[in-house]
Amino acid sequence: MLLVISFLVYLGLELAPGDAVSHMISPELASTITAEQLNAMREAYGLNQSFLTRYWLWLTSMIQGDMGYSMAGGVAISEIMAKTIPATLELSIVALIFSTIIGCSLGVISALKRGSGTDNSLTVAGMAGVSIPEFFFGLVAILLFAIELRWLPVGGRLLPHYETVWDRIPNIVLPSMVLALMMTAGAMRYARSSMLDVLSREFITTARSKGMPEWRINILHGFRVALTPVVVLIGFRLPLLIGGSTIIEQVYQWPGIGSMFIRSVRASDYPLVMTISLMYVFVVLTASLVIDILTALIDPRVRLGKE
């Protein structure tokens, strides 16, 4: 799987116009530089070799754990990753936690108060959340909270004068909230319908016939069963979260992998693009594994082959 995708990405990069060298040269220089000089540069970077040879070289070194160097800056890619991954993880995890908790609870509330004003307004908000693109929310949020109200910083992650973890919280609030928004809306819609489905099942009546209080019926018997499909959905949406973080990181100047990815694609920085896209693929594959494990934990019917 990883192999196929890596090849396709490499092919895509090859087909894209321009190469790393043409991006390295500033426009002023481009008018004076000679064709020989350009070719020499290409040779120095190994770009004159055939596509398949380059792919093979890259692949073998990758398997050996050597991610290579960025063509744009000459920095080791492992170093770039070490700097950017924590930033993106921080953002995504905060967003994931928020969207899951808020999405599920709003969905459950919505289902329990079905047909009421609360339910209707949440439904409308959910639709809006799903359909309006994130960068728009991002910009609106900057305008409102950072520029008009001045509650929160416009962007960035770490500033030199920050000492404790608490100093960093204001910076993460806006980007993580905006990133969480779309996931929240989706989780909410899904939690609502799943919950409604479960509440109409017969075992809810059984639970009620045992004389238990409503909250216990709704949470223990209702939500617990409704949770399984919601977890699966959230898992499948993880790629969306990553895709979203690419955009949000741009909007908020968040020094994460997403913004690094965009920069590297613009610069045709093969090694960096390859490493990052492989990492994305890896995350998606891991996510589906994690979902499988989680579903088995939540739903005993999935636990098969256990004696």
Place this chain on the structure above:
Amino acid sequence: MSDKNDIALSVRNLKTFFYTNNRCNKAVNGVSFDVKKGKTLCIVGESGCGKSVTAATIMQLLPTLSRIEEGEIIFQKDDKKINIEKLEKNGKEMRSIRGSDIAMIFQDPMTALNPVYTVGFQISENLKYHTNLNKKQIREKCISLLSDMGIPLPEKRVDEYPHSYSGGMRQRAMIAMAMACNPKILIADEPTTALDVTIQAQIFELMDRLKKENDTAIILITHDMGVVAELADNVAVMYMGNIVEAGTADDVLRRPTHPYTKALLESVPVLGRGKDQEINPIKGSTPDPYNRPVGCQFAPRCNWKTESCDVMPEIEQINETHQIRCHKYEQFFESYNGKRDT
């Protein structure tokens, strides 16, 4: 009449209506009956006649679009009389009765158990809310309940999930759950419809044993006349939200006096008479609940219909136990049975 103290639950002129799309479905329209301690009352009738709604009304487990319109449900709790219809639907008092004094078994054991909890956990919930037992005692009680129900290896089975139980075992687990707090009344809403015949017999045997051991009153809802003949002490026949005939099992099954009861009994095929036997299904189908006939509800399908049937007949007492709601019952009864001897 029998001793008043024997009565565990008494329903008087109960009316439960459903409201959908601005229309009113009078699902239960003036039902009265008594359930005696340690006796089984069978409520029989076609689909949609209001049997299950009656049961749900007693438990106050009605869906939101319906409500108790009129009537009384009097539950005899020790020496106190409790009017169930006056209690708040999911209030504390109603909840303390539900599951401990009045318990219910549902039609389909496949869907009535929560798939994500162990059977033991689901039985223990009942005990947790209605008894003061501690965790260890609850667990022991769960195991002993399961073994009472004839489930093999209860110590192991108690920690298993419903999906590893067979249909019959699930229904046993349901009964274990219902019997956990020794209820005074057990309502069984077609408990064996989803099970095959051999399991049916086992389940009914089990219920009968529990009734005798614990003096539990059972309300058994069914449309299986064979089951009625087997288990019932008393029978109430319902049609379109009314009881049309009620009495002891002997009264109703041996001397059916309402044309509908008679027709129900005649429409049951008898084992051993072969495939060519004549069975007489009731002609026509149940009327649209939104467009009821005036007067006797059965009149449009009845061979004995006369003009007087345009007025709803009142319940009449034939003898001490036997009640009938029909204008023509005397002529009808004589027509196939000669003069009544009682």
